[in-house]
Amino acid sequence: MFLRLVADSFTRRPRRKVLTGAALALGMAIATAALSVSLDVGDRLAQEFRSLGANLVVTPQADSLPLEIGGVDYRPVNAGAYLPDSDLPKLKTIFWHNNIVAFAPVLEVSATLPNVTISKYGSPQRSIPAMQIQLIGTWADEHLQLPGGGTFVTGIAKTNPWFHAEGKWFSDEGHLERIEVAPMGHTYLPGPPECVVGEKLAARRNLHVGESVVVSAPKVESPQNMQSCDITGILSSGGPEDDALLMPLHNVQELVNKPGQYRKLYVSALTKPEDSFAKRDPKSMSADEFERWSCSPYVSSIAYSIQQALPGSDVRVIRRVAEGEGSILTHVRTLLWLVTFAALLAAALAVGASSAASVIERRSEIALMKAIGAGRGSVGFLLAAEQLLLAVVGGGIGYALGILLARVVGQKIFGAAPEPSLLVFVIILGLAAGVTMLGSAIPLRRAARFQPAPILRGE
Amino acid sequence: MSKASAISRTPNRKMFWRIVRHLLTANRSRLFVILLALAAGAAITAALLNLQTDARRRLSVEFRAFGANVMMRGKSDSGSPNLPSTPRLDNEIPPSDDGQEVPRVGFLYLLVEASPYGQAALSRQGVAVILAGLEGRNVRRVLPARILEVAERPVAPSPGNLPSNEVSGPARPSICRVGQKAAAALQIHAGQLIELANRTNRLVCFASAIEEFGGPEDNQIFTDLFSVQQLTWDPGEYVVNNVSVILLNVPGTPAQIVNYVAKLQKQFPDLDVHAIRQFSEAQGKIYSKISGLLTATVVLVLVLTALCVMAAMTNVAMERRNDVGLMKAIGGATRRVLRLFLTEAALLGLAGGLIGAAIGMALSVWLGEAVFGIAARPRLIVYPISVALTIIVAIISSYPLRRLASVRPASVFRGEA
Numbered sequence: 098m099f100l101r102l103v104a105d106s107f108t109r110r111p112r113r114k115v116l117t118g119a120a121l122a123l124g125m126a127i128a129t130a131a132l133s134v135s136l137d138v139g140d141r142l143a144q145e146f147r148s149l150g151a152n153l154v155v156t157p158q159a160d161s162l163p164l165e166i167g168g169v170d171y172r173p174v175n176a177g178a179y180l181p182d183s184d185l186p187k188l189k190t191i192f193w194h195n196n197i198v199a200f201a202p203v204l205e206v207s208a209t210l211p212n213v214t215i216s217k218y219g220s221p222q223r224s225i226p227a228m229q230i231q232l233i234g235t236w237a238d239e240h241l242q243l244p245g246g247g248t249f250v251t252g253i254a255k256t257n258p259w260f261h262a263e264g265k266w267f268s269d270e271g272h273l274e275r276i277e278v279a280p281m282g283h284t285y286l287p288g289p290p291e292c293v294v295g296e297k298l299a300a301r302r303n304l305h306v307g308e309s310v311v312v313s314a315p316k317v318e319s320p321q322n323m324q325s326c327d328i329t330g331i332l333s334s335g336g337p338e339d340d341a342l343l344m345p346l347h348n349v350q351e352l353v354n355k356p357g358q359y360r361k362l363y364v365s366a367l368t369k370p371e372d373s374f375a376k377r378d379p380k381s382m383s384a385d386e387f388e389r390w391s392c393s394p395y396v397s398s399i400a401y402s403i404q405q406a407l408p409g410s411d412v413r414v415i416r417r418v419a420e421g422e423g424s425i426l427t428h429v430r431t432l433l434w435l436v437t438f439a440a441l442l443a444a445a446l447a448v449g450a451s452s453a454a455s456v457i458e459r460r461s462e463i464a465l466m467k468a469i470g471a472g473r474g475s476v477g478f479l480l481a482a483e484q485l486l487l488a489v490v491g492g493g494i495g496y497a498l499g500i501l502l503a504r505v506v507g508q509k510i511f512g513a514a515p516e517p518s519l520l521v522f523v524i525i526l527g528l529a530a531g532v533t534m535l536g537s538a539i540p541l542r543r544a545a546r547f548q549p550a551p552i553l554r555g556e
Numbered sequence: 557m558s559k560a561s562a563i564s565r566t567p568n569r570k571m572f573w574r575i576v577r578h579l580l581t582a583n584r585s586r587l588f589v590i591l592l593a594l595a596a597g598a599a600i601t602a603a604l605l606n607l608q609t610d611a612r613r614r615l616s617v618e619f620r621a622f623g624a625n626v627m628m629r630g631k632s633d634s635g636s637p638n639l640p641s642t643p644r645l646d647n648e649i650p651p652s653d654d655g656q657e658v659p660r661v662g663f664l665y666l667l668v669e670a671s672p673y674g675q676a677a678l679s680r681q682g683v684a685v686i687l688a689g690l691e692g693r694n695v696r697r698v699l700p701a702r703i704l705e706v707a708e709r710p711v712a713p714s715p716g717n718l719p720s721n722e723v724s725g726p727a728r729p730s731i732c733r734v735g736q737k738a739a740a741a742l743q744i745h746a747g748q749l750i751e752l753a754n755r756t757n758r759l760v761c762f763a764s765a766i767e768e769f770g771g772p773e774d775n776q777i778f779t780d781l782f783s784v785q786q787l788t789w790d791p792g793e794y795v796v797n798n799v800s801v802i803l804l805n806v807p808g809t810p811a812q813i814v815n816y817v818a819k820l821q822k823q824f825p826d827l828d829v830h831a832i833r834q835f836s837e838a839q840g841k842i843y844s845k846i847s848g849l850l851t852a853t854v855v856l857v858l859v860l861t862a863l864c865v866m867a868a869m870t871n872v873a874m875e876r877r878n879d880v881g882l883m884k885a886i887g888g889a890t891r892r893v894l895r896l897f898l899t900e901a902a903l904l905g906l907a908g909g910l911i912g913a914a915i916g917m918a919l920s921v922w923l924g925e926a927v928f929g930i931a932a933r934p935r936l937i938v939y940p941i942s943v944a945l946t947i948i949v950a951i952i953s954s955y956p957l958r959r960l961a962s963v964r965p966a967s968v969f970r971g972e973a
Binding site: 141145146163164165171259297335339414415432439440442447454458 | 770831833848
């Protein structure tokens with residue numbers, strides 16, 4: 098009889114039930130979307146904060162003191178120590194390899210642009226004197242072979258996202274040039290390396306994309322070494338790099354005779370904001386605490402595991418970036434959780450109101466049941482069962498809709514859809530059930546006080 | 557004619573409002589539910605919109621924590637470490653848009669040979685290190701907290717730390733803060749004296765602290781500007797008051813900073829003035845994400861509010877079949893009846909909006925305080941916008957009432973469903 102009553106209530110007035118169910122589903126869809134997006138938002142925001150650039154810098158441990166002013170190192174090539182770039186794939190094998198977003202090794206040397214004479218037809222000859230510049234060897238789009246198979250694409254454009262190359266970045270491999278070989282046809286030979294010129298340097302030397310530039314650097318053995326490169330882009334960085342010439346790392350290594358070596362490595366890693374626990378010295382921790390510390394993606398524990406992976410290195414946290422990021426991230430995250438809470442509250446209110454409405458309109462039915470002898474408990478039980486059924490169905494549909502909505506919102510705002518999570522599903526079903534029960538409990542209690550007779554009379 | 561219609565309309569209008577009043581008060585619990593939904597929606601909308609308009613300013617404040625965002629230096633042609641120095645421009649730097657003085661620090665960098673005091677005599681080679689002299693106004697806003705002490709309030713060394721024998725050179729040593737790596741290279745500890753020398757001059761300084769700054773500053777030694785300037789003086793020349801770099805912390809949004817930089821470039825054409833893009837660009841990106849999220853939430857909350865009101869209105873439509881049947885039977889035109897209900901909805905929206913938006917504004921002030929530690933500045937424009945949005949939502953969600961238009965009086969009175 099009970100099941101029949103429930104089934105009856107669903108089949109007799111399907112439109113009404115569909116309406117209530119739809120309201121429930123829509124409310125829960127929005128709750129799902131808000132919850133999925135905000136569960137994801139911490140990671141996404143941390144990702145966004147990587148546009149601040151590298152938060153770790155690796156230098157050789159045995160290095161001499163860098164003479165760095167305004168981001169430019171003025172040490173001669175043969176001073177100081179170097180690190181081998183063959184170790185770099187190991188960075189993607191450390192415990193925190195998923196948190197390492199990008200890294201780029203840098204070899205900075207001081208180089209000379211020789212004097213050039215520009216002669217254009219119809220205009221007087223112009224000569225540009227030789228000048229000292231900073232030559233930076235780095236990666237732009239290195240496809241790094243990882244030890245475990247697969248490749249990792251990284252480079253300076255990712256560790257320093259505020260670098261904009263007008264034109265395009267150089268290709269680390271260089272390009273092939275088509276050479277006509279008479280009389281057989283043609284063949285391809287490696288062309289000169291590509292390079293990117295800082296905008297101020299380009300303006301001063303009158304350099305443009307598509308032209309080539311000759312640079313000479315002091316080699317350790319031989320006094321001078323020349324290299325010509327094809328300009329593929331003009332770099333604007335708002336920093337000292339605007340006066341520099343950027344070339345693929347291996348070309349600069351050859352130029353200064355430092356094969357396979359670099360001086361500085363920038364690492365951009367996703368981190369958890371540091372709390373007071375993170376700031377403690379790992380040496381003073383107990384085994385348990387050390388375990389907990391090294392299993393949290395604090396910037397200091399990531400630095401520690403990088404140091405383990407790269408022998409002879411000194412890994413430092415760029416405090417200005419890491420600390421600023423940490424404090425803002427904490428604030429913004431709290432704000433967004435509050436916003437999510439507000440959305441959930443609104444959803445609960447909407448669903449509760451609509452289920453309350455659906456009970457209120459069945460007053461006469463309830464009155465009739467009571468008139469023919471149903472107790473308060475059995476009426477409540479029947480209605481509760483109905484509401485629960487509706488909540489599960491509506492919540493389920495709402496969850497599916499909400500995942501779609503979350504995809505749209507996530508894609509629109511962060512360019513990446515959040516993963517559907519089982520946790521959200523459970524929370525949503527629980528919320529749907531709880532809110533519908535609560536919403537219908539209030540009118541039910543009032544209904545319990547009704548005298549059946551006046552209601553049945555239509556008063 | 558017009559007078560007659562005016563007369564006939566006056567009691568009509570009175571009647572109209574009387575009916576509206578009765579409609580509103582007929583079912584108090586339902587009135588409460590609808591008002592609650594609308595007010596909650598309005599509150600959340602107003603709070604989020606206020607936070608959103610405020611977020612730009614707030615993020616600007618947060619991002620100032622990163623320190624300097626604009627850099628001025630002489631235009632350099634050579635790659636020499638001794639940057640071209642420029643006269644100090646402290647008094648010529650214009651105030652920011654809101655008329656405040658822009659925090660600034662002037663740096664003079666110098667490549668020096670450093671060695672622990674007394675060892676130069678043993679002809680031990682000094683270590684090449686960068687010495688930075690700094691001085692500025694409101695330094696705290698520009699630099700990582702630990703460097704600023706030399707610039708703001710030099711600590712006098714306690715007499716016990718001074719060597720007992722005569723100190724040649726300046727009678728009182730300058731105060732230095734030494735970066736951790738520089739200290740390791742020099743093998744010195746806090747409390748020791750360091751001897752710094754360039755080609756022509758010599759400076760003895762007291763290492764008041766060894767610091768880890770977490771940046772290139774770790775490789776440098778910091779002292780006050782005047783001490784470094786003294787090192788650069790040639791014999792017989794004591795007038796130059798130069799710096800190599802001036803760092804500024806300009807308040808405001810990325811766009812305001814760009815404007816300010818343009819202003820500086822115009823004023824100092826000989827200098828290379830640029831914004832430190834690393835932080836200003838990230839700020840713009842992050843603002844757009846947060847603003848997008850807040851907008852999306854506002855839209856979702858408004859949809860939910862509409863849903864909630866709609867559920868209640870469906871009920872209203874059911875209950876009012878009899879009333880509408882009666883109205884129609886005594887000659888009420890469908891349009892006038894519907895206008896009655898729309899007025900009711902708009903009034904509900906207005907009341908809910910007025911109450912809710914006020915709560916929401918207060919809420920956002922409190923949220924700002926709780927989350928960011930600074931109360932959000934209430935933007936008055938947000939209030940009318942939230943109220944208007946609530947009214948629109950209320951009217952849209954009275955859509956279920958359209959069913960009343962098709963009520964046929966005769967069937968209602970016969971008691972048909």
